[in-house]
Amino acid sequence: MCGIVGFVGNRPCSGLLLEGLSRLEYRGYDSAGIGLLGPDGLVIRRAVGRVAALASLVPESEHTVGLGHTRWATHGGLEVRNAHPHCDRTGRIAVVHNGIIDNADALRARLDPTGAAFISDTDTEVIAHLIAQAYTGDPMAALQQAIGHLQGTWGLVVAFADHPGRLFVARYGSPLVLGFGDDEVFVASDAQAIARWVDQVVHLEDGDQLEIRQGMFASIACRAVPFHAAEEADMGVHRCFMVKEILEQPRVLTNALVGRVSDRGVQLACLVDHPSMRDVSSVVLLACGTSFHAASVGARLIERVAHIPAVAKLASEFSTDGPMVDPRALYIAVSQSGETYDTLEALRRAKGCGAATLGVVNTVDSSIAREADAGLFVHAGPEVAVASTKAFTAQIATLGALALGLAGKPESGVAVAVRKSLMALPDAVESTLERLRDSAAVTMACRWIVDANYALFLGRGPSRHVAEEGSLKLKELSYVPCDAYAAGEMKHGPIAMLKKGTPVVVVVPRDEHRTHMLANIAEVRARGARVIALCEPDDVEVARHADLVLPFDSTHSCLSPVLSVLPMQFLAFRAAELLGLDVDKPRNLAKSVTVA
Numbered sequence: 001m002c003g004i005v006g007f008v009g010n011r012p013c014s015g016l017l018l019e020g021l022s023r024l025e026y027r028g029y030d031s032a033g034i035g036l037l038g039p040d041g042l043v044i045r046r047a048v049g050r051v052a053a054l055a056s057l058v059p060e061s062e063h064t065v066g067l068g069h070t071r072w073a074t075h076g077g078l079e080v081r082n083a084h085p086h087c088d089r090t091g092r093i094a095v096v097h098n099g100i101i102d103n104a105d106a107l108r109a110r111l112d113p114t115g116a117a118f119i120s121d122t123d124t125e126v127i128a129h130l131i132a133q134a135y136t137g138d139p140m141a142a143l144q145q146a147i148g149h150l151q152g153t154w155g156l157v158v159a160f161a162d163h164p165g166r167l168f169v170a171r172y173g174s175p176l177v178l179g180f181g182d183d184e185v186f187v188a189s190d191a192q193a194i195a196r197w198v199d200q201v202v203h204l205e206d207g208d209q210l211e212i213r214q215g216m217f218a219s220i221a222c223r224a225v226p227f228h229a230a231e232e233a234d235m236g237v238h239r240c241f242m243v244k245e246i247l248e249q250p251r252v253l254t255n256a257l258v259g260r261v262s263d264r265g266v267q268l269a270c271l272v273d274h275p276s277m278r279d280v281s282s283v284v285l286l287a288c289g290t291s292f293h294a295a296s297v298g299a300r301l302i303e304r305v306a307h308i309p310a311v312a313k314l315a316s317e318f319s320t321d322g323p324m325v326d327p328r329a330l331y332i333a334v335s336q337s338g339e340t341y342d343t344l345e346a347l348r349r350a351k352g353c354g355a356a357t358l359g360v361v362n363t364v365d366s367s368i369a370r371e372a373d374a375g376l377f378v379h380a381g382p383e384v385a386v387a388s389t390k391a392f393t394a395q396i397a398t399l400g401a402l403a404l405g406l407a408g409k410p411e412s413g414v415a416v417a418v419r420k421s422l423m424a425l426p427d428a429v430e431s432t433l434e435r436l437r438d439s440a441a442v443t444m445a446c447r448w449i450v451d452a453n454y455a456l457f458l459g460r461g462p463s464r465h466v467a468e469e470g471s472l473k474l475k476e477l478s479y480v481p482c483d484a485y486a487a488g489e490m491k492h493g494p495i496a497m498l499k500k501g502t503p504v505v506v507v508v509p510r511d512e513h514r515t516h517m518l519a520n521i522a523e524v525r526a527r528g529a530r531v532i533a534l535c536e537p538d539d540v541e542v543a544r545h546a547d548l549v550l551p552f553d554s555t556h557s558c559l560s561p562v563l564s565v566l567p568m569q570f571l572a573f574r575a576a577e578l579l580g581l582d583v584d585k586p587r588n589l590a591k592s593v594t595v596a
C-alpha cells in the first residue's frame with residue numbers, strides 16, 4: 001500500500017505534491033517519487049526513504065501538472081529503481097500505483113519473456129508497459145485496455161508526455177479521491193492529504209476510470225461532497241508523536257465517553273437509529289493489528305456485560321477464509337484508520353451476506369465509516385505515530401459503552417459497575433501516566449529487555465490481549481524479538497525459552513485470574529528469569545514476587561486493559577529511544593495497511 005497524489009492546475013505544483021506526499025507517509029515510507037509534466041515531457045525524481053529525502057532532489061520548476069507517490073514495498077527491494085513513478089520504455093508514460101497486481105508475473109512474462117525490458121522488480125512497471133503497448137494516441141483507450149489485463153487492486157494515476165495538462169486515473173480496490181480547488185484538481189489516496197487546498201471532494205468508486213483536467217468539476221459535480229480539513233496534528237512540545245499520543249489518553253477517553261456514558265445511563269446514537277442491533281443473536285468483531293487486540297477485549301466486555309456471545313476474528317483471515325456468516329449476528333469492524341483493506345473486505349463480506357454491520361472507527365470520513373450500516377466513532381483525534389496507542393484505549397472504552405448499550409435496561413450489577421468504572425477511566429489513566437512518565441523502573445525494564453534481546457509477555461483473560469499488545473508494540477518499535485502467550489500456555493512450550501535473567505513481563509490485575517498468575521510467576525522465577533510485573537500499586541503480594549513493578553491504577557476487571565496497556569506503551573517507546581530508533585516511523589511498517 002502506498003500514497004498517491006496528483007495535481008492539474010495553473011500554479012507550480014512540485015511543492016504541493018511534496019506536501020501532499022508527506023501527509024500520505026502514514027501509508028508507507030520506503031521510497032518516494034515525483035513526476036512533473038510539461039510541454040518538454042516528463043521530469044522524474046525518485047529517492048529511497050522519506051519524502052524529505054526526495055525534496056532535496058526536486059528542482060524549482062514552473063510545472064503545473066504532476067503526480068507523486070510514497071511507497072510501502074510489496075514487489076522489489078528498497079532501491080531507487082523500484083520507486084514510483086514507473087515509466088514505459090520510451091519514458092513518455094509515467095504511472096503511480098497503490099495496490100497489488102496479482103497476475104504481474106504472468107503479464108511480465110507475456111510482455112517480455114527475457115525480462116530485459118524491465119528496469120524494476122515491481123508489479124507497477126507492468127502497467128506502464130501494458131499502457132504503452134495499447135497506446136495509439138488515445139490515452140484513455142490505452143488505460144482502459146491495459147486495465148482489462150489486470151487482476152488485483154489498483155489506484156492509478158498516469159501521465160502521458162503527449163498530453164500535458166491532463167492526468168488519467170483509475171480505481172479498483174484502492175482508495176482515490178478527487179479534490180476541487182479554485183480552477184484546479186487534485187487526486188489523492190485520501191482527502192486529508194489535499195485538505196488544505198480543496199473544499200469539495202469526490203470519492204472514486206471501483207471501476208472508475210477518468211481523465212482529470214482543469215475545469216472538470218462541472219462534469220462530476222453530482223458526486224461531490226463538501227469537505228472540511230480534519231484537526232491538524234502537531235507534535236507540540238513533545239519529542240515525538242507517540243509520546244504526545246500516549247499522554248493525550250485522558251482527554252481522548254473523555255471524548256470517547258462524553259454524551260454517551262453518564263450517571264443517567266448510556267445513550268448511543270447508533271443503537272437509537274438501529275434498534276434491531278440490540279436483538280442480534282451474537283456479535284463478531286473484525287479487526288487487524290492493535291485494533292484486533294482492542295476488539296478481543298471488546299468481545300469479552302460484550303459477553304460479560306450484555307450476555308451476548310461475542311468473538312473477535314482477525315479480519316485478514318476472515319476476508320479470505322470463506323467463513324460462515326450468520327445473518328442474525330452483528331458484525332463490527334474495529335479500525336483506527338477505517339481503511340485497512342482486510343477489515344474493509346471482511347465487513348463487505350458480512351454485509352454481502354445480509355448481516356447488520358457497525359463500524360467502530362476513528363477516522364470519520366473513512367471507507368469503513370461510509371460502508372458500514374452504522375458508525376460508532378471513537379473520537380481519539382488524528383493518530384500520527386505508526387504504533388497505535390490512544391486509538392487502542394479509546395476503542396476499548398467505546399466498545400465498553402457499546403456493551404452497555406447492547407445490554408439495555410434494567411442495568412445488571414455488572415453493567416452499573418462497568419458504567420461507573422468507564423466514567424472514572426480518564427482520571428485513572430491520568431494517574432497511571434503520572435506514575436509512569438518519569439519512571440526509573442520502566443527504564444530499568446527496558447535495559448533488561450534490550451540486553452537480553454528477548455522478552456516473554458504473559459497474561460490471562462483480558463490481560464492476555466494486553467500481553468499480546470505489549471509484545472507487538474515492543475517488536476514494532478525496538479525490533480527486539482519477543483513472544484506473547486496466554487499464561488496458562490507457558491508450560492506447553494514458551495517456558496523452554498527461559499533461562500537466568502530472561503525478562504518476563506506479566507500482567508496481573510486483581511481479577512479472577514490472579515491466583516493462577518501468581519503460580520505462573522513462581523514457575524518463571526524457578527527458572528531464574530526476571531519478572532517485570534504490571535500490577536496495581538498496592539499489590540504487595542505480586543510486588544514481593546517480582547523483580548520490578550510497573551504500576552497501573554485499579555478499575556473494573558473488564559476494563560483493566562485500558563490501564564495495564566499504559567506501562568506497555570512506555571516500555572516500547574523507551575526501548576526504541578534507548579536504541580536510538582525512529583519512534584514514530586519504525587522500519588517496514590505503515591500506519592494504514594491498504595493491501596491484502
Ligand code: G6P
Nearest residue numbers: 289290291335336337340388590
Ligand atoms: C497497521 C498499523 C497498526 C494498526 C493496524 C490496523 O498495522 O501499523 O497500528 O493497529 O494497521 O489498523 P486499523 O487502522 O484498521 O486500526
